[in-house]
Amino acid sequence: MLSLLKTVRKFFGEAIVVTQEVDDIIQSPIVKESIINNSDCKVLLDQRKYMNKFDDIQNMLGLTEKEKAQILSINMNNDPRRLYKEVWIGLGGTHSAVYATEVSLEEYLAYTTEETEKMEVMKLARELGGNVELAIKRIAAERREQHKYY
Template sequence: MRYLGRSATGEFLSLYTALNPIRFNPFYLGGRPLDTEKKESIKTLLLALWKKDDETFTRSEYVAISNALGAFYKSLGKGDFPCFDSFFEFCSNEFKADLERKGVKEKDFDIDNFLYVLRPYYRGGEFDYLLNARENLDLLEQRFMVFELDNIKDHPILFPVVTLIIMEIFISKMRKLKGVRKMILIEEAWKAIAKEGMAEYIKYLFKTVRKFFGEAVVVTQEVEDIISSPIIKQAIINNSDCKILLDQSKYRNKFDGIRDLLGLTEKETMQIMSINKANEPGRKYKEVFIGLGPVSKVYRTEVSPEEYLSYTTEQTEKMKVNQMAKAFGGNLEKGIAALAAEMKGDIL
């Protein structure tokens, strides 16, 4: 049993739990040919699975994996199902035998080491579920997708691999969906994208997304997260016309570094430092700085009690929402409406 599929309104939701792990199948083509982009993304994934962060791959290893993928898809007959398991079996048998016939040396491509390191993703291995999905395979036309990865954000193997696959899914959408606005929002994924292979993805994404009628958005609570990787810093900041900042009071004594990093003017700095300093008494709202090119302003963000209760992250408030929902038979909408009425002083 796993929670991976479409909600009642058609969104694609993916929540990782130990009993319901996320499953992908990057080898599935959905009836489309193996184009260069797809082939490159699978090679990037296989190299990320095989090599450690501090290991580099040789040209011969890259060519060997490319040849293996090409030969694998040519070998598939009618009724054969492409997935990691079938690719692993092909490499273990036909491709390994072909390397031996051609006299490929171990120093050029160590097929035994390649198979040994990737075995955990094969049938019976610790991560055999990850790359062998048989459901929800073609996500190209899915309009809204959410991947919740909190439960694996500290996993040294799963988190970077899953993040890499998610990036590949979006880049495929970006390039193949013509005339459709695309957006990716990356929140708190810095542990994965700060790695060299992932940073290159981010660099490519930010430099090309607008050409494909798309937008890339990153959200972080710490600016230091962005500048931890020189590649990411240059790719994101140099290609982001729109900057949105919340209250920066806690950074007042070290804001010079942030100002220089983001290229803020003196006027913009003063606007940011004024956030929430003179809010109107009796009104519950927060202010936000939005800079779009040379134009910048501070805006008031004020939402209805219903909206506030829907999105609050305060634990005590979330508990009240859940308790009220239970009083209405688990109906979250009615629970929020009842709490909102209380906040407004209305009589239920």
């Protein structure tokens, strides 16, 4: 891993590591040191499930108190009328901020993991001869008419 990261950087490339579990990275000292020491850009999503051990994560990632506060604020006060999630981006210790990432209602319905919404889309798609795209468009239009979403 360390050799790969150094080689990529030598050719002005960027290696990207994505995981749903921080423990995937921190369990291996070699992987942890390779990734963290060679990562100027860090992107973190909602970390509330790690609230009790975030001090360890903060130390491992070399985060300031300000950055820690930013990260732990993610998705705490989202507007329920909008379909967005927040993400924290830190750039080499020089800049960090929380950003809202928002998709269209159609994109949301296409990729949602919310079981009831997936079932609604698939039920309508079956009624429309298997046309998922049309089902998504109809549900989105209906929700806009009802002003559930903007």
